[in-house]
Structure formats: C-alpha cells, structure tokens
Amino acid sequence: MTTLKDIAEELGVSIALVSKVISGRMGTTGASEKTRKAILAKTRERNFRPNPLGVALRAGRRAAIGVFIHPQGGKGSGLTESLLAGIAETLNANDERLWLTFYKADQQFLQRCSQTSRMNVDGLLVAGIAHRELVEPILKIERSGVPVVTVVSEPLSPAIPNVYSDVAQQTYLSTCHLIDRGCKRIAHIHSLDERLKGYRQALREHQIEFDPALVYHDIQHFEVQHGVAAVRQWLEQGVTFDGIVAQSDHQAIGAIHELSRHSIKVPEAVRVTGVDNSPLCDASPVPLTSVSQEMAQAGKLAAQMLLQRVKGETVKSAIISPTLHVRASS
Amino acid sequence: MTTLKDIAEELGVSIALVSKVISGRMGTTGASEKTRKAILAKTRERNFRPNPLGVALRAGRRAAIGVFIHPQGGKGSGLTESLLAGIAETLNANDERLWLTFYKADQQFLQRCSQTSRMNVDGLLVAGIAHRELVEPILKIERSGVPVVTVVSEPLSPAIPNVYSDVAQQTYLSTCHLIDRGCKRIAHIHSLDERLKGYRQALREHQIEFDPALVYHDIQHFEVQHGVAAVRQWLEQGVTFDGIVAQSDHQAIGAIHELSRHSIKVPEAVRVTGVDNSPLCDASPVPLTSVSQEMAQAGKLAAQMLLQRVKGETVKSAIISPTLHVRASS
DNA sequence: ATGAAAGCGCTAACAC
DNA sequence: GTGTTAGCGCTTTCAT
Numbered sequence: 095m096t097t098l099k100d101i102a103e104e105l106g107v108s109i110a111l112v113s114k115v116i117s118g119r120m121g122t123t124g125a126s127e128k129t130r131k132a133i134l135a136k137t138r139e140r141n142f143r144p145n146p147l148g149v150a151l152r153a154g155r156r157a158a159i160g161v162f163i164h165p166q167g168g169k170g171s172g173l174t175e176s177l178l179a180g181i182a183e184t185l186n187a188n189d190e191r192l193w194l195t196f197y198k199a200d201q202q203f204l205q206r207c208s209q210t211s212r213m214n215v216d217g218l219l220v221a222g223i224a225h226r227e228l229v230e231p232i233l234k235i236e237r238s239g240v241p242v243v244t245v246v247s248e249p250l251s252p253a254i255p256n257v258y259s260d261v262a263q264q265t266y267l268s269t270c271h272l273i274d275r276g277c278k279r280i281a282h283i284h285s286l287d288e289r290l291k292g293y294r295q296a297l298r299e300h301q302i303e304f305d306p307a308l309v310y311h312d313i314q315h316f317e318v319q320h321g322v323a324a325v326r327q328w329l330e331q332g333v334t335f336d337g338i339v340a341q342s343d344h345q346a347i348g349a350i351h352e353l354s355r356h357s358i359k360v361p362e363a364v365r366v367t368g369v370d371n372s373p374l375c376d377a378s379p380v381p382l383t384s385v386s387q388e389m390a391q392a393g394k395l396a397a398q399m400l401l402q403r404v405k406g407e408t409v410k411s412a413i414i415s416p417t418l419h420v421r422a423s424s
Numbered sequence: 425m426t427t428l429k430d431i432a433e434e435l436g437v438s439i440a441l442v443s444k445v446i447s448g449r450m451g452t453t454g455a456s457e458k459t460r461k462a463i464l465a466k467t468r469e470r471n472f473r474p475n476p477l478g479v480a481l482r483a484g485r486r487a488a489i490g491v492f493i494h495p496q497g498g499k500g501s502g503l504t505e506s507l508l509a510g511i512a513e514t515l516n517a518n519d520e521r522l523w524l525t526f527y528k529a530d531q532q533f534l535q536r537c538s539q540t541s542r543m544n545v546d547g548l549l550v551a552g553i554a555h556r557e558l559v560e561p562i563l564k565i566e567r568s569g570v571p572v573v574t575v576v577s578e579p580l581s582p583a584i585p586n587v588y589s590d591v592a593q594q595t596y597l598s599t600c601h602l603i604d605r606g607c608k609r610i611a612h613i614h615s616l617d618e619r620l621k622g623y624r625q626a627l628r629e630h631q632i633e634f635d636p637a638l639v640y641h642d643i644q645h646f647e648v649q650h651g652v653a654a655v656r657q658w659l660e661q662g663v664t665f666d667g668i669v670a671q672s673d674h675q676a677i678g679a680i681h682e683l684s685r686h687s688i689k690v691p692e693a694v695r696v697t698g699v700d701n702s703p704l705c706d707a708s709p710v711p712l713t714s715v716s717q718e719m720a721q722a723g724k725l726a727a728q729m730l731l732q733r734v735k736g737e738t739v740k741s742a743i744i745s746p747t748l749h750v751r752a753s754s
Numbered sequence: 755a756t757g758a759a760a761g762c763g764c765t766a767a768c769a770c
Numbered sequence: 771g772t773g774t775t776a777g778c779g780c781t782t783t784c785a786t
Contacts, residue, residue, distance in 0.1 A: 095544075097762090097763060097764090098763065098764065098765095099763075099764095107772075107773085108772065108773045108774080109763090109764080109765095109773095110764095110765075110766080110772080110773065110774080110775090111771085111772060111773075113763095113764065113765060113766090114765085114766090114772095117764095117765080119765085119766085121765095121766065121767080121768095122766095122767085122768085123771065123772075124771060124772095125771060125772080126771060126772090129771080129772085143544065144763080144764070145481075145486075145544065145762090145763050145764075146486075146544055147477050147480055147481045147486065147487060147762085147763070147764090148481065148762080148763030148764035148765090148778090149763080149764060149765080150477055150764090150778090151475075151477045151478060151481060151762095151763080151764075151777095151778045151779065151780095152763080152764045152765050152766090152777080152778050153764085153765080153778080154778065156475075156476075156477065157477060157521075158488075158521045165505065171703075174505055175495065175504055175505055178508070178524070178526075179526045182524040182525060182526060183526075185524075186523070186524075186525060191487075191488045191521035191522060191523055192521060192522060192523075192524060193516070193521055193522075194508070194512040194515075194516075194522060194524070195512060195516060196508075196509045196512060196513075214425075214473065214475065214476055317706075318706055318707050344707060347707050348707075351709050354709070373501075373704075374703075374704065374707050376647075376648055377648050377674060377677050377678075377704050377707065379681050379684070379709065427778095427779060427780090428779065428780065428781095429779075429780095437756075437757085438756065438757045438758075439757090439779090439780085439781095440756080440757060440758080440759095440780095440781080440782080441755085441756060441757070443779095443780065443781060443782090444756095444781085444782090447780095447781080449781085449782090451781095451782070451783080452783090452784090453755070453756075454755060454756095455755065455756080456755060456756090459755080459756085474779080474780070475778090475779050475780075477778085477779070477780090478762090478778080478779030478780035478781085479779080479780055479781080480762090480780090481761095481762045481763065481764095481778095481779080481780075482761080482762055482779080482780045482781050482782090483762080483780085483781080484762065
C-alpha cells in the first residue's frame with residue numbers, strides 16, 4: 095500500500111503538501127503548478143488511495159456504518175437481497191465499510207441496540223418490520239449521537255427519516271390494472287391497512303362499489319397458506335369473483351394453487367396479482383403479475399440519506415414509487 | 425466513546441498500563457493487583473471497547489474484509505442470504521467490518537479485482553460461481569498478499585482454500601431417498617457433473633442399472649424452464665419414470681408444473697426432489713423435498729478460515745455435509 | 755510496578 | 771509556496 099509518506103519522500107516534499115494537493119483542500123495556502131502536477135502524477139502512478147483508517151481516525155469517525163436487517167417479506171421474496179445490494183452499492187461508492195447484522199426476532203434486535211455504545215459506527219440503517227417496540231431503542235441511539243435511517247413500511251417516528259415504497263400505491267396499481275382488464279368483482283387479501291386503502295381507492299375512482307364479502311382479513315400474514323385459506327373461504331361462502339389482489343406473491347401463489355385444485359383457470363376465470371415481484375413470480379404455475387417495491391433503489395437512497403446525516407446534513411423521509419410487472423396471471 | 429486515555433486520566437495512571445492490563449498482554453512487566461482491579465472495574469463501568477481503527481492502524485491492518493458475492497443458485501434460492509448471514513455472524517463476533525460487493529456478471533468481478541490494490545482489506549471472501557476466468561485474478565490478489573477464501577462448488581486452485589457443500593453427496597442423498605421410497609426408474613436433470621456422479625453412485629450401490637435415456641442434459645442451467653423442458657422430453661420420447669432427481673428447486677418445480685399439465689400426480693405417480701431447500705419448496709403445488717446446502721454454515725466457516733489466514737495461519741479446504749429435507753413431493 | 759516515547763496514516767492550523 | 775507540528779486511539783519497546 096502506498097501512503098502519503100511514500101509519495102512525499104519520493105518527491106522530496108512534505109507529507110502535508112501531498113495531502114493538501116490530493117484532497118484539493120488547500121486551506122489558506124497554495125502550491126506551484128509544477129509540484130501539483132508532480133504529486134498528482136505520482137498519485138496516479140502508484141495508484142494511491144488514502145487509508146480510510148487514517149482518515150477516519152483523524153476525523154473522529156468510525157469509517158463504518160451499521161446495517162440491521164430483519165429478513166422481510168418472508169423467505170424467498172428476494173427483498174432483503176435487493177435491499178442489501180442497493181445499500182452496498184452506495185456504501186462502496188463512498189468508501190464506507192459496513193457492520194452487518196441480520197436479526198430474526200425482535201429480542202435479538204433489542205439486544206443489539208443495547209450494544210450501541212460499543213458498536214463503533216458512524217450511523218445506523220435499520221430495515222425490516224416496523225414494530226412498535228423498536229421505536230424506543232432506536233430513538234435512544236439517535237439521542238446518543240448516532241444518526242439512524244429506517245427502511246420500514248411505516249415511519250417509526252417523525253425524528254427518524256424513513257425510505258419506503260408507497261404501500262397504498264402498490265395495491266392501487268394492481269387493482270386499476272385488473273379493472274382495466276375488465277374485472278368487475280375483485281377480491282382482496284387484507285394484511286396491511288394501507289394496501290386495503292389503495293385497493294378501495296382504485297375501486298372508488300372507477301365507480302365500483304366496495305363489497306366487504308370480497309375482502310379476506312389476515313392481518314400481517316403473508317404466507318402461501320393464507321392465500322389458500324382466502325380462496326377456500328370465498329368459495330365456501332359462495333362469493334363470486336373474477337380477480338384477486340393479494341398483498342404478497344406468496345399469498346397469490348397459494349390462491350392460484352387453490353383455484354387450480356377447484357379447476358378454476360387463471361387468468362381466464364380469475365386474474366391474480368401479487369406484491370414483491372419476487373422470484374416466485376416465475377416459479378408460479380402461471381407466471382404471476384406483481385408489483386415491485388424497488389428495494390434496491392430504496393437501499394441506495396437510504397444509504398445516501400444516512401451518509402448525508404453523518405455529514406451533519408438534514409434529510410427528509412422519502413417515498414419510492416412501486417412498479418407494476420404484468421405477466422400471464424392477469 | 426470511552427478511550428484508553430479517558431480511563432487512564434480518571435485513574436491517574438498511564439495509557440500504556442491501561443492498554444496492557446485490558447489486553448492481558450503484559451509483556452515483560454507486571455501490574456499490582458490493586459491497579460489491575462481498578463482498571464478492569466473502570467473498563468466495565470464505562471463500557472469500554474477499543475476503537476478498531478486505532479488497533480488496526482497500529483497493527484498495520486485494515487479492520488475490514490472484502491466480500492464478493494455472485495448471487496448463486498438463481499434468484500429466490502435464498503442461498504446468498506443464508507451465506508451472508510453466516511459470514512456476518514462470524515465477522516461480527518470478531519469485530520471485523522466488511523466491504524460488500526455483489527457482482528452480477530463476471531466482467532464486473534474482474535473489474536473489481538483490478539482494484540485490489542486500492543481496496544483496503546485484510547482478506548477477501550469470494551462466493552458464487554466457479555468460473556475459470558476468475559482463477560487468474562484471484563491468484564493475483566493472493567500473490568499481492570491479501571489472503572483469499574472461496575465459497576464455490578468446485579475449488580478454483582489448490583492454493584485457495586474453499587468451502588462448499590459436498591455436491592455429489594446432494595444428489596446421492598436424494599437418489600437414495602427415492603430408491604428407499606420404492607422408485608425403480610429415477611430420471612435425472614444433469615447440470616453439474618458432480619451431481620450426476622452422486623446420482624449414479626446411488627444407483628450403483630443399489631444395483632439399479634443406469635439408463636442414459638433417463639438423463640436430461642442441460643449443463644449449468646438451473647431455472648424453472650429447464651425442469652419443464654426435461655419432463656417434456658421424457659414424455660415425448662416415451663421414457664417411463666417414477667422419480668425425478670432435479671439439480672435445483674427451480675427445475676423441480678418446473679417439472680412438477682409440467683407433470684401436472686399432463687395430469688401426472690406427484691408424488692403418487694412420480695416422486696420429485698430438488699436441491700437448495702429454498703423458500704420455493706413451500707410455494708410448490710406439492711411441498712418439495714429438497715437437499716439443503718447449508719450455506720449459513722458454509723459462510724460461518726469460510727469467514728473463520730479467512731480470519732485465520734489473515735492471522736497468518738494455514739487452513740485447508742473444507743466440505744460441508746448436505747441435509748435432506750423430506751416433504752410431500754416424495 | 756509504572757510510564758515515556760514512538761509511530762501506524764492522515765489532516766489542519768499555523769509558521770516561515 | 772512549502773514545511774512543521776500536533777494529535778486522532780492504540781500497542782510495544784525500553785526506560786526508570
């Protein structure tokens with residue numbers, strides 16, 4: 095590894111001068127064009143990169159940001175992977191290391207938080223589920239001087255900037271899509287309230303009356319079995335429907351399986367949409383139309399916001415627009 | 425953040441003494457029991473943790489290890505996530521930050537490698553696909569003094585320690601399982617040679633003759649469509665079979681879909697197994713029996729090995745035993 | 755038994 | 771225009 099010292103010695107100038115020229119921060123002083131050129135040339139030649147440890151130590155920073163991730167959207171959604179990829183991209187571009195922790199249960203999360211003071215990070219990114227128990231520990235971290243940015247579906251506190259996909263918009267998009275396709279009676283699997291709102295708004299805007307019988311309630315449950323249960327209930331109750339807006343790809347796949355068991359064809363008899371645009375979409379018996387939450391983009395943005403906060407800037411929460419990906423199921 | 429200096433000043437002793445007592449490395453000298461106690465008490469009271477930057481700077485290390493990951497096993501396999509979780513666990517326990525990069529195409533990987541000299545890491549973990557083009561760049565990194573450990577299905581070079589699940593064993597396990605279940609004519613989707621070997625070994629050990637017609641060849645392809653194509657070919661050629669050992673969960677699911685289209689029942693008429701034990705298994709029309717590659721364990725182990733190498737120790741490649749997870753499809 | 759000093763790589767205030 | 775100095779937090783050698 096080349097250091098400032100190496101360059102300074104080879105050129106017979108002082109370390110400080112090399113530092114100033116390379117960083118471009120000349121302070122009150124200047125440098126002759128000749129030395130400038132020589133230093134920059136040497137820098138390139140030796141492929142010099144400042145040692146982040148030196149920089150951070152001097153600046154009183156840690157050269158690392160913490161990332162706490164709760165695997166969200168269920169296994170196989172690919173959300174976590176996309177999110178991480180986005181985060182990693184931004185952090186790499188800014189020469190920041192990361193301190194990565196996957197937490198499964200909230201208990202683990204709280205435990206991690208209690209170690210804040212010893213965690214040696216410049217900032218903290220928390221991604222996952224917006225549990226109320228998380229608010230206090232996170233605020234405590236903020237107060238201790240470590241800026242936090244969250245990536246959760248509902249902002250935890252006005253004090254903590256958050257990034258997320260527009261949740262209501264997700265179901266709004268897919269419901270509008272099914273209406274466009276000619277569906278008149280669209281069923282819905284209700285797990286998050288915001289998504290129910292998006293579904294209802296789409297109906298309202300198209301003058302379709304809301305029918306409570308078409309909504310299956312299963313708060314906070316997004317698994318395959320819940321899609322199966324929803325379809326089973328509708329069929330048992332004799333509810334007629336020609337579309338299903340599910341709140342996850344897992345639910346949608348479960349619904350498709352159950353429809354198939356009753357020889358109901360997708361998309362001919364019933365059109366189905368999911369949420370997450372996960373890899374499951376292509377592993378579905380009928381490729382699944384789904385709404386992408388754009389987690390990679392969320393990760394990139396959240397990391398950028400956090401780095402800004404580390405620098406002392408103020409940032410505001412951001413909302414990302416979801417995208418509809420149409421496949422054979424609709 | 426508490427520093428050695430804080431503790432030293434509060435106790436009216438020298439920084440050096442505090443450092444020695446806390447680290448336990450007393451060198452040629454000693455310390456009175458009284459001061460020892462006082463220092464350790466203060467350390468606990470102030471929740472002191474050495475600043476990794478100071479430690480690393482002094483030791484000439486970088487306090488970070490690089491992780492290059494190629495999302496393997498296809499999207500949705502969950503392999504990458506498990507692997508990362510394992511790596512993160514070990515690194516956290518050892519107070520090491522990481523420099524995470526996801527590379528999609530080999531091109532990107534090579535580009536990253538060329539930045540080795542500037543990447544400021546103590547070691548490099550490479551996980552993903554064992555492409556031949558990767559060998560040279562990785563060896564170059566090794567030669568430059570940065571130890572590398574890989575997590576790929578086939579070791580790239582004797583010089584680079586590797587960790588992976590026993591690949592042949594994976595299909596050996598599932599083939600034996602199907603034989604146990606009474607299957608006489610087991611078809612196989614051949615993508616990796618090692619897995620074909622495992623399949624053939626299981627047949628041999630059970631005195632079942634190998635029938636080339638039962639093997640569908642699709643080297644290095646693990647997607648849903650390849651499972652579909654395999655079944656289609658067997659049916660077209662009039663090959664009879666009562667079991668399918670696929671080389672990925674995606675392939676297995678594709679096979680199940682195609683069987684279903686021909687009204688062939690799983691597991692009644694044909695038993696099916698996959699590889700990866702991915703989240704897809706539970707989103708399959710019939711829950712899928714699969715072999716787990718234990719990537720979390722691989723990640724933990726690989727990170728441990730890399731840290732040992734960083735310390736200058738020599739380590740040997742390791743092989744992890746896969747585990748069969750039996751579900752309804754078999 | 756304890757401490758002073760040097761130095762890892764870097765930057766910034768302040769000489770000259 | 772250029773250099774000197776001090777110091778971020780830590781460890782280790784060598785005094786005392």
